[in-house]
Amino acid sequence: MFQDTSEESEWELIEQWVARSEKLFLKKLSRNDTSWADDRGKHQAGFYIPRTIRESGFFPTLAVRNDKPHIFQSDFPTFWPQTGERKASGMRHYSNKGSETHFTVIPHELFRGLSPASWLLGGRLVDPVTDARHWFVVINSTSQDAELLETALDISAEFHFDIFDPSQLLTASALDRDASDELIARINEAILNGTLDRLLASVGNLPPPAAIAEEARAAYFKSTGTRGLDPFDMVAPGDAVMRISRDFEFQIFKGYELRRRAVEIVATLRSHADMTSAAVRGFPDLDRIFLSASQQRKNRAGRSFEYHLAAMLQAGSVKFEEQAILGGRRPDFVLPDKAAMLPGAERGYLEALILSAKTTLRERWKQITHERFNSAIFLATVDDRVSKQALDEMQTADIALVVPESLKASKEAAYSGHSNVISFKEFFETEVAEKRPTLLKLRHFV
Template sequence: MFQEISEESEWELIEQWVARSDKLFLKKLSRNDTSWADDKRKHQAGFYIPRAIREAGFFPPLTAQPEKPHIFHSDCPTFWPQTGEHKPSGMRHYSNKGPETHFTVIPHDLFRGLSPASWLLGGHLVEPVAGAKYWFVVINSTSQDAEILETALDISAEFHFDILDPEQILKASVLDTDASDELIERINDAITKGTLDRLMASVGRLPAPAEIAEEARAAYFKTTRVRKLDPFDMVAPGDAIMRISRDFEFQIFKGYELRRRAVEIIVALRHHADMTSAVVRGFPDLDRIFLSASQQRKNRAGRSFEYHLAEMLKSGNLKFEEQAILGGRRPDFVLPDKAAMMPGADRGYLEAVILSAKTTLRERWKQITHERFNSAIFLATVDDRVSRQALDEMQAADITLVVPESLKTSKEAAYSGHSNVISFKDFFETEIGQKRPSLLKLQLKQLI
């Protein structure tokens, strides 16, 4: 059984240890990094350190063992704040078995029952603690702390591992320096001129989700020189949607969000005499503002994914209808249309499809199991944290998961080897183009 979302955040504890470090190591854990903890038959007990990290100077150099020159070793005593354990950890590299290095002697319980794509965060201590030169924490990908980490570091969809500066976590910024300086200047100027309300009116409304989604696609097109989201012309259409929604759009959204929330906070606290009274007496306003911001982020993510998927369906010339009400249910997309899903419709099983879209699955995928209309059910997602148990349950419910191409083969996700998980490319080319060509609009060139 995989762990549920943690109710208690350990982020304050993590920040304390980050502040005592001069370098950080962050890795998205793969199945090989954690599977041993749940399988007593496996003798391996540790995670792997990529060669690039091993050679980056974060860990001490490896030395060969005289009696076995192909085995390299290094002592790395560690402290694990979540359990309070000190461990005589070490690195072991077998030069005849590949480039990766095995990091061993670690707390088993921290790695047991983790969701896919969880995180390992560690630091090199400025001052050793009881002989330990390194500390590590394990962050379940479904926890509050994972969300904080991913937001603070602005982690891209393609991230696997890296060496970080502690300031990247302690002083995470959502805008570049120039943009931040410009915003500060605008706010100070408005305060001086008494036009703060006017500034609030100009930045107080975030653009509609559809507008931000369109802006994100435009930024993606400009960066990649792709002209449109035609899935039949793209090598990896799923990866494109994932990059647009996770990276491009989130950056754009955070820029709008900072401008709005910064001015909103100043407007709410401006009448207090000093900073102390502003924070204490104005706390209810601050609490309301940040709660609103958190809720808005969650709502935005789901809708944006649907907008980008709809754009891909349009660019691929598929017949579809959005949010059609069917028997009390409202699937995200029905192909070709609502009429084909009605009882008694004159069509075959392969002439219609239910396509749902969920940025993150958790237990919400079960909502679509009621959407049965004599057609296949596909569920599109960019979530890399879906457990093997959930995948087995979806297969039993005859639901096919559609994921980005890189996630289908990712070592961190649990999708590889599951027959009910396909890539976006397979969905469009095989499930639609080959098996259900009637769901494609007739092209002009086919008529000539």
């Protein structure tokens, strides 16, 4: 995950409305939910409510229209904190057109120019505001608020929509209750015994990124019954890498992170005579701790993705070399090796390729346009926020994007229909095994 600091945070506003709610509704917006806002020719303005949400009790019950029995509808006021507007919104379910319900009469400007996979967050209020019991905000997926939302709710890579209790957003914990209780007991015992420094030393250094990545793969194997990461034996190798890096590893990392940072904070606070002194004089130390934690999260994500991709290449018996220095550049992976990329190497165009890996793209994908050595360039990512404009620019630069299988078919991402976007499965089976068989070590395909 990443944050776009150019967009002003509204997290404090969001928290205020969450605190006033009895239930929350969160949906990752699809192209159909937002495309109307950027196309003035479309008159059908609004987003869609999945059937399970419609029937959950979060929204008012739909009633059949007497004049058109195939239409079920409900009209009720909504409040939009970002614009301060009350809207006479409504839901329409056309029973002859599918299971989803269309939600209309909303602030159009909130839905314009959104990045793919942005968020709609709404709440049902304990006490109405004016006469509205429902409120909604729209969160751009590239914003700092999106990162806070996804972290607080532990949003998984496979998430689409759900109903939440507000306490899950306001008091989200990085560890389950048993693990949290155990950590609290360890810290209290260390304070009592005067061994807080010893505890801090024992948890002060997180395991190396490679070790955490390996632990995440082991957890994934145990959870799914998978025996390895051979992409040729997997139906959806990209989805596996995405789940390992975005779900399993992040949870493991947060556990280590909380143990380290919690002890650091307690040690900092206890180094002062009283709580007031700790808050005032200890603030620079606390600020440093949180800044370090934020930076460490960002650094971890990109490197771990490379570790998992390397493990998959190795499991698939693919020839590769990592971080080879070529003409002042350092591609993540060269296939088959550095020697094949050097000037004068006797090989054909289809006997080598460059594979870069970036968990999130932003503008950083442009860095790899300099990594061309008489070979194709592939860019692997698990980012579902890449815009259509960026995809068009990558196609012009002759860069193929490699994405998880579920993201390529996703209604929320912008990948569907782009010829320069392929799945991990297509990369390994078509681009490597079929088009470039010399990149494989001796192996037998059944």
